[in-house]
Amino acid sequence: MGCGVTKSNQFHKNSGKAIKSAVLIQRWYRQYVARREMRRRYTWHIFQSIEYSGEQAQIKLYNFLGYLMDNFTPASNERNLISHIFRENEVCRDAEWERYFCYKNIEVPEIYSGPHLTFPLTVEQAVGLVEAFRNKKQLHSRYVLQLLLETWKQLRMLPNINRISTCHSKEITICGDLHGQLEDLLLIFYKNDMPSLEKPYLFNGDFVDRGKDSIEILLILFSFLLVYPSEVYLNRGNHEDHIVNLRYGFTKEVLSKYKMHGKRILRLLQKIFSWLPLATVIDQKVLVLHGGISNTTDLSILARVDRHKYVSALRPPKKRHQSIVGLSIDVDVDEDTVSHNKVFQRRTSLTFPKVLSRDCFQNRSLRDFSDRIKVNTVDNVELCQRRQSILNPVIHGPENEAAQSASCESINSEDEWKQILDLLWSDPMNQDGCVPNEVRGGGCYWGPDVTEDFLNRHNLQLIIRSHECKQEGYEFCHNRKVLTLFSASNYYDVGSNRGAYVKLGPDLVPYLVQYQASSMIRELTVRQSFGRTERLALKVLREQLFAHKSDLICAFKKFDSSNTGYVCLSDWASAVESVLHLGLPWRIMRYQLVTGRTSDGSIDYHEWFNELAIKGPNAAHIDQSLLETLYRHRSTLETIFRIVDTDNSGFITIEDFRQTWKLLSVYLKMEITDDAISDLAITIDSNQDGSIDIEEFMEAFRLTDKKSRLERGRSMFMGTATDLTNLDVDPNI
Amino acid sequence: MAEAVVSDVHKKIRAVFEAFDNESNNTVDVREIGTIIYSLGCFPTQADLHDLIAEVEKDHTGYIYLDNFLPVMTKVLLEHKFPPIPEDLLLQAFEVLDKEKKGYLEPEELTKYMTQEGELFSQEEMDEMLTALADRDNNVLYYKDLISQLTIDPDM
Numbered sequence: 009m010g011c012g013v014t015k016s017n018q019f020h021k022n023s024g025k026a027i028k029s030a031v032l033i034q035r036w037y038r039q040y041v042a043r044r045e046m047r048r049r050y051t052w053h054i055f056q057s058i059e060y061s062g063e064q065a066q067i068k069l070y071n072f073l074g075y076l077m078d079n080f081t082p083a084s085n086e087r088n089l090i091s092h093i094f095r096e097n098e099v100c101r102d103a104e105w106e107r108y109f110c111y112k113n114i115e116v117p118e119i120y121s122g123p124h125l126t127f128p129l130t131v132e133q134a135v136g137l138v139e140a141f142r143n144k145k146q147l148h149s150r151y152v153l154q155l156l157l158e159t160w161k162q163l164r165m166l167p168n169i170n171r172i173s174t175c176h177s178k179e180i181t182i183c184g185d186l187h188g189q190l191e192d193l194l195l196i197f198y199k200n201d202m203p204s205l206e207k208p209y210l211f212n213g214d215f216v217d218r219g220k221d222s223i224e225i226l227l228i229l230f231s232f233l234l235v236y237p238s239e240v241y242l243n244r245g246n247h248e249d250h251i252v253n254l255r256y257g258f259t260k261e262v263l264s265k266y267k268m269h270g271k272r273i274l275r276l277l278q279k280i281f282s283w284l285p286l287a288t289v290i291d292q293k294v295l296v297l298h299g300g301i302s303n304t305t306d307l308s309i310l311a312r313v314d315r316h317k318y319v320s321a322l323r324p325p326k327k328r329h330q331s332i333v334g335l336s337i338d339v340d341v342d343e344d345t346v347s348h349n350k351v352f353q354r355r356t357s358l359t360f361p362k363v364l365s366r367d368c369f370q371n372r373s374l375r376d377f378s379d380r381i382k383v384n385t386v387d388n389v390e391l392c393q394r395r396q397s398i399l400n401p402v403i404h405g406p407e408n409e410a411a412q413s414a415s416c417e418s419i420n421s422e423d424e425w426k427q428i429l430d431l432l433w434s435d436p437m438n439q440d441g442c443v444p445n446e447v448r449g450g451g452c453y454w455g456p457d458v459t460e461d462f463l464n465r466h467n468l469q470l471i472i473r474s475h476e477c478k479q480e481g482y483e484f485c486h487n488r489k490v491l492t493l494f495s496a497s498n499y500y501d502v503g504s505n506r507g508a509y510v511k512l513g514p515d516l517v518p519y520l521v522q523y524q525a526s527s528m529i530r531e532l533t534v535r536q537s538f539g540r541t542e543r544l545a546l547k548v549l550r551e552q553l554f555a556h557k558s559d560l561i562c563a564f565k566k567f568d569s570s571n572t573g574y575v576c577l578s579d580w581a582s583a584v585e586s587v588l589h590l591g592l593p594w595r596i597m598r599y600q601l602v603t604g605r606t607s608d609g610s611i612d613y614h615e616w617f618n619e620l621a622i623k624g625p626n627a628a629h630i631d632q633s634l635l636e637t638l639y640r641h642r643s644t645l646e647t648i649f650r651i652v653d654t655d656n657s658g659f660i661t662i663e664d665f666r667q668t669w670k671l672l673s674v675y676l677k678m679e680i681t682d683d684a685i686s687d688l689a690i691t692i693d694s695n696q697d698g699s700i701d702i703e704e705f706m707e708a709f710r711l712t713d714k715k716s717r718l719e720r721g722r723s724m725f726m727g728t729a730t731d732l733t734n735l736d737v738d739p740n741i
Numbered sequence: 742m743a744e745a746v747v748s749d750v751h752k753k754i755r756a757v758f759e760a761f762d763n764e765s766n767n768t769v770d771v772r773e774i775g776t777i778i779y780s781l782g783c784f785p786t787q788a789d790l791h792d793l794i795a796e797v798e799k800d801h802t803g804y805i806y807l808d809n810f811l812p813v814m815t816k817v818l819l820e821h822k823f824p825p826i827p828e829d830l831l832l833q834a835f836e837v838l839d840k841e842k843k844g845y846l847e848p849e850e851l852t853k854y855m856t857q858e859g860e861l862f863s864q865e866e867m868d869e870m871l872t873a874l875a876d877r878d879n880n881v882l883y884y885k886d887l888i889s890q891l892t893i894d895p896d897m
Contacts, residue, residue, distance in 0.1 A: 029834035030859035035784055036826055040891050042779030049760050593756040
């Protein structure tokens with residue numbers, strides 16, 4: 009308030025005018041806030057729908073590769089390119105694995121300034137590790153392997169479902185997805201103290217991918233697990249999966265941080281991931297798991313499975329076959345054993361390469377894939393018997409029986425597989441029922457009735473899960489019986505969301521704590537940080553639009569029969585939605601996506617695509633549609649590259665590049681001529697040394713357009729983790 | 742011709758409505774109606790909003806049905822009932838509050854008016870406004886810049 013009488017007199021004199029002005033300003037501001045809320049919603053929607061469709065694309069790719077594996081002869085180039093990702097764990101021969109992972113001959117150089125670990129690990133060392141990572145140190149690969157080996161041993165002793173209790177008035181802290189965001193973990197430890205005898209913790213999966221410090225997070229969690237085995241619990245998430253890691257950045261991160269031993273580290277992590285417990289039950293009343301449930305989820309089945317068989321949840325279980333000597337062997341064994349096993353070779357050559365129709369794998373979810381497996385099982389059993397009768401005329405009864413029981417076994421293992429898939433990939437929905445999760449491509453959507461039924465059947469009262477980013481870091485649904493918990497703040501971009509963790513005491517009432525990692529935020533006002541997130545979302549969206557150029561032009565032409573080159577706003581919105589299927593309010597976003605304006609508000613769609621120009625490698629003489637395809641599927645392409653690059657050097661040969669293209673063209677059912685590929689290869693191999701730098705190649709495809717200057721934005725769609733502190737703040741705020 | 746216009750308006754309204762229809766059942770929480778109406782480019786006062794809500798809320802479930810909302814909102818849009826505030830008028834409004842003609846407003850000055858006059862802001866709204874609009878370095882509001890930066894998007 010003003011001081012003195014004079015001021016308040018003045019105020020009253022002008023008060024009529026002042027009130028009117030105040031009202032105007034209030035109205036104006038509230039309108040602005042509302043519009044911003046609208047934009048926040050569709051920004052969120054953009055990120056989420058693209059994130060989930062990326063997961064779906066990954067699963068489709070995986071299905072495709074699996075399909076190829078089943079249908080190419082072993083000697084073929086294509087199979088060799090990708091077969092190594094399908095190698096199974098052997099259940100036995102742990103001693104051999106321990107030799108492979110041996111760290112003892114790895115020397116730590118004098119100049120190494122990071123932490124030195126001795127085992128058994130102590131609390132001081134675990135805390136020291138956190139400090140070291142906070143100071144941007146990297147743990148030496150010798151210690152990494154040692155730590156991981158100890159973790160592996162520890163995890164093997166754990167049950168599928170952890171059962172813990174909050175006795176002695178101990179409150180347990182539960183954290184959701186961290187996705188490689190070390191800053192958030194450090195913030196949680198700062199606010200809530202590190203794990204200790206008095207401070208038990210449960211981490212609910214998705215520790216890795218997308219963020220840039222996934223390995224550091226794992227090392228911290230594992231070291232506390234080793235130091236406090238009764239106070240630290242880990243659940244597996246859908247990203248604790250080497251197939252998913254290929255696309256979403258963890259594989260890349262490890263290989264770039266650990267150039268010499270990265271491959272071994274990744275292999276050991278595959279095993280560790282498969283040994284992570286699947287779920288945790290607290291006080292027999294609260295179930296904590298990563299994704300969710302389905303109408304068939306059964307904890308007693310889950311408690312009994314051999315969880316480590318499921319190295320990747322995306323991989324349906326393999327059936328066992330009889331060899332001629334009557335020993336059971338896994339279908340998928342290391343390449344070395346395959347070559348010795350003539351029976352194997354003969355079996356696969358009997359399989360006729362099926363006609364590769366896109367429908368076979370493209371439009372199907374994993375569920376459909378499993379149907380195909382079922383059919384194959386029967387085929388293969390017959391094949392087995394046929395082969396056996398050819399090679400070994402004296403077939404005895406027991407072997408036939410064994411073959412039959414093999415098919416029974418695989419049907420049960422299919423149930424198991426579905427149980428695990430649902431657990432790791434499902435999402436809740438508001439409607440009753442249970443339907444396949446088409447958006448992600450795995451798991452299902454489950455409704456409040458399924459929750460109710462499940463809780464009653466298992467005598468539980470609450471499900472805590474993660475898997476979905478929430479703006480406030482958490483969200484209740486299904487009558488507060490399901491709690492989603494997400495601990496990676498600023499997940500889509502700076503300012504996009506908070507993170508949260510939950511504390512649960514003996515009363516089992518969730519107490520939520522929110523936070524937001526703020527090193528960038530401090531520098532931006534709310535308005536600025538929101539603007540950034542929105543700009544990034546729009547940039548990503550423009551990329552999607554460009555990538556679907558041909559389909560969009562087709563759609564526009566349908567509305568523009570007289571070929572004027574213009575469509576009205578209404579038609580533009582309908583056309584775009586019919587191609588992209590993102591359910592966005594296109595009309596409202598029009599001015600953010602199309603800068604050109606005509607006098608009557610219609611849109612010149614050819615000009616629009618010129619706006620969304622993309623810089624390609626000497627794009628001029630490369631076929632435009634090839635470029636567009638390449639751009640649209642760049643994430644898939646990068647994933648395939650990484651699979652092909654077996655020595656993880658970051659380089660692949662021209663020949664492998666050609667093979668990769670062939671693979672992709674089969675996958676997309678597109679005609680790509682050998683000439684076109686050769687042209688592309690030659691252009692990209694700029695130094696003419698016969699090899700292509702993957703990074704360089706992917707770098708070539710960045711969208712440049714007039715509006716957006718954020719070229720190195722957080723590129724989760726490329727699986728690249730970029731240090732946000734290097735970003736330039738857009739001056740045009 | 743008029744039919745096409747009306748159909749266009751319907752599409753606009755549906756687009757925004759759907760963004761807030763969380764359960765995909767053609768209803769929205771009544772508390773979102775203000776946001777929806779603003780997002781359609783309208784500038785109603787709080788009083789106007791209350792009247793509109795009264796018109797569309799048939800029962801007291803806390804939900805608004807698209808069927809009730811559509812005809813009412815269509816009329817609002819066709820009649821341009823709550824037009825945007827012209828920039829110059831807005832500038833004048835700020836200048837009235839900026840008695841010393843400094844070219845900016847101190848947070849305390851603005852707070853006094855916003856929370857005590859007209860259609861009062863809550864403390865939360867006020868805090869949010871200051872955080873969003875105050876200059877990062879010297880914490881005042883340069884209203885001229887704000888007006889030009891935060892102008893309404895052109896008609897959908």
